[in-house]
Amino acid sequence: MEEKKERPAKRDNRRRQQEDDGLVKKLIQVNRVTKTVKGGRNMRFAALVVVGDGNGSVGYGMGKSKEVPEAIDKATAQAKKAMKHVALKGTSIPHTVTGVFGRGHVLMMPAAEGTGVIAGGPVRAVMEAAGVKDVRTKSHGTSNPINCVKAAICGLYQLMSPEEVAAARGKDAADIS
Numbered sequence: 001m002e003e004k005k006e007r008p009a010k011r012d013n014r015r016r017q018q019e020d021d022g023l024v025k026k027l028i029q030v031n032r033v034t035k036t037v038k039g040g041r042n043m044r045f046a047a048l049v050v051v052g053d054g055n056g057s058v059g060y061g062m063g064k065s066k067e068v069p070e071a072i073d074k075a076t077a078q079a080k081k082a083m084k085h086v087a088l089k090g091t092s093i094p095h096t097v098t099g100v101f102g103r104g105h106v107l108m109m110p111a112a113e114g115t116g117v118i119a120g121g122p123v124r125a126v127m128e129a130a131g132v133k134d135v136r137t138k139s140h141g142t143s144n145p146i147n148c149v150k151a152a153i154c155g156l157y158q159l160m161s162p163e164e165v166a167a168a169r170g171k172d173a174a175d176i177s
Helices: 068-083 121-130 145-157 162-169
Strands: 024-037 040-052 058-067 097-101 104-110 133-139
Touching: 024 068, 024 121, 024 145, 040 068, 040 121, 040 145, 058 068, 058 121, 058 145, 097 145, 104 162, 121 133, 121 145, 133 145
Parallel strands: none
Antiparallel strands: 024 040, 040 058, 097 104, 104 133
């Protein structure tokens, strides 16, 4: 009898990519860039990566190198350094916020539990890396993935928990509803 060979499982790019450090790493874009010099063109690759712990911390990074894996490694290292904590409310965000970067505007609205992540490509990756499971988003202006990611992260960094709002106003958290 013939032995059946097992096929390797197909790679699911939408699934979380976790390594031994427990961080969620999402590759957003790999771009081939060229620099024209006297001898011709120098080809390099630029990578955009979002890293999060899936529990409220997220950061992004960009790396450039002659090889794609090196560019991804550089971008991942930069993203880990740039990670900041984001205020969450359960599985969603505490309030509506608009992140702006350049001509990119990303509107993020809280959603009821079970809604899921309603977002387009780059913004979806940012939300999943941050650990936001229920959110509605709309991207306005540009569709450039770099500007969309920067606008989404800018908006997430603007989020404030009720305790932070109360402290800023000099009140108790119970007074703010």
